[in-house]
Amino acid sequence: MNNKILILSTDASLTGTPILLLNNIRWLKNNSNYQFILLLREGGALLEEFSKLVDVHVLASDYGKPKSRFLGSLQQLFSITQSHPLELLIKKLFVKHKFCLVYSNSARNGDFLLQVKKYYSGKILTQVHEGLKTLNLWNVNGLVQYNLDISTEIIAVSQVVKKTLINNFQANQPISVIPGGIDVEKFKIASSPNTNLVKPKNSQVKVIMACGWMGWHKGTDYFIQLANLTSLLRNDIRFVWLGGHETEESYQQMSFDIKQLNLESSVTLISEKSAPANYMKEADVILLLSREESFSMVTIEAGILKKPVLFWDKVGGPCEIVNFDTRFMVPYGNLKAMQNKMLHLLDDELLARDMGDFLFERVIDNYTLQQTASNILSKIQHLIQ
Secondary structure, eight states: OOOEEEEEESOOOSSHHHHHHHHHHHHHHHHOOOEEEEEESSOOTTHHHHHHHSEEEESOOOTTOSSOHHHHHHHHHHHHHHHOHHHHHHHHHHHHOOOSEEEESSTTOHHHHHHHTTTOOSOEEEEEOOOHHHHHHHTTTSHHHHHHHTOSEEEESSHHHHHHHHHHHOOOSOEEEOOOOBOHHHHHHTSOSSOOSSSOTTOOOEEEEEESOOSGGGTHHHHHHHHHHHHTTOSSEEEEEEOOOTTSHHHHHHHHHHHHTTOTTTEEEEOOOSOTHHHHTTOSEEEEOOSOBSSOHHHHHHHHTTOOEEEETTSBHHHHHTTTOGGGEEOTTOHHHHHHHHHHHHHOHHHHHHHHHHHHHHHHHHOBHHHHHHHHHHHHHHHHO
16 A cells, blocks of 8 residues: 655754644644655754654754744755755655655645646645745746645645635635644743743843744844833833744844844843743743744744634734634834733733643643644645545
C-alpha cells in the first residue's frame, strides 16, 4: 500500500506554524502508518527535531541572517524562481517516491506546487495558517491563489481564516476548521520549577510579557509605546519581550528605541527559547499585540499556564480561542485602553486568576493535540481512501 505523504512547509523556526507542524507530525507518526517526507523552504532551530521524526529536505540554509522576515523570504523566492533548484529537488523526490497525498502546510507554497504538478496528479490538502494581510503579501504574483485553486480540500486554523478564503480568494472547495493544538503534558514537562529567569526571587516587580518573533506585524511598536507610557506612571512594572534574535533588524530597532527612551531599567529583550514556558510562567499578564493572528500558540500556551492575556479586538483567531470574551479584548490600536486594562489586571488578582482559569478550560476543552491532530488524521484518511 502506498502510504507516503509529501509535506510542504515554510521553515523550522521557533514560531507558531512550525511548532504546530512538529507536534502534528509527532502525533501522526505515533497514531498512523503513514510515512512522511518533509520539504522546507528554510531551516531553523527546530530542524533537528524534525529530522528525528521524518526525512527532511531544506531548499535553503540561510535562516537567521539579519534581514526582514517577509522581505528576506520574498527575495529568496524570486532567487529560487531564477535558478530553479526547487524544480530539481522536487523532481528528485518524485523519482524516488510515490506519494498518496501532498499536504501543503501553508497557502504560500504555490511555487512548490507549480513544480509538484509536473510529476503528480493526485489530491492536495492545504492547511492555511495565514491571515488576510499575510496572504495578500504573498499573493503579489498569484501563487497563493494558485495554491488554493489546485487544492482538493482546505483546512483553516480558525473561522476567520475560513471566511477570508471564501470572501477574498473565492475558495469553493470543502473547508474544514481545525485549529492548532498543544501537547499539554510535553509543554508542562518542558517547564522547570522555580527558575526565576525573569524576576528575582521574592521580588515585588510585576511582569508584562509579549512573546513571538519581532516586527511590525507582531506589534513591537505598540509594546515599546506601552512600556514608555507606563514607565511614567509606575516603577514596579517590568516589560519583557520573549522571542526574536539579536541578529535581526527588528531586534536592533527595538533596542535602539529602548535606549533612546531611557527604558533600559523597564524593558528586557530575551531571544527565542526552546522552552518558553520557563519564562512565561513568571509573567503576571501576557500581551498579544499582533495586528493580525489567524490563530495563536501564545494564547494557547498562556492558557495552559493559567495566565491572563490581552489582545486587540480585531486580531482574529485569539478572539475565537476565548469565545469572544470581552475581558481579553481591547479596541484595536487603542494604547490607552490597553494600558488601563493591563494595569487593572495587575491590581485585581481575582480577575487575573478568573481569566487564567477560563482560558485554561477553553484550551483543555478545544485545543489539545489529541483533539486537533486526530481531526487532521481523519481528513487525511478521507482524502486517501
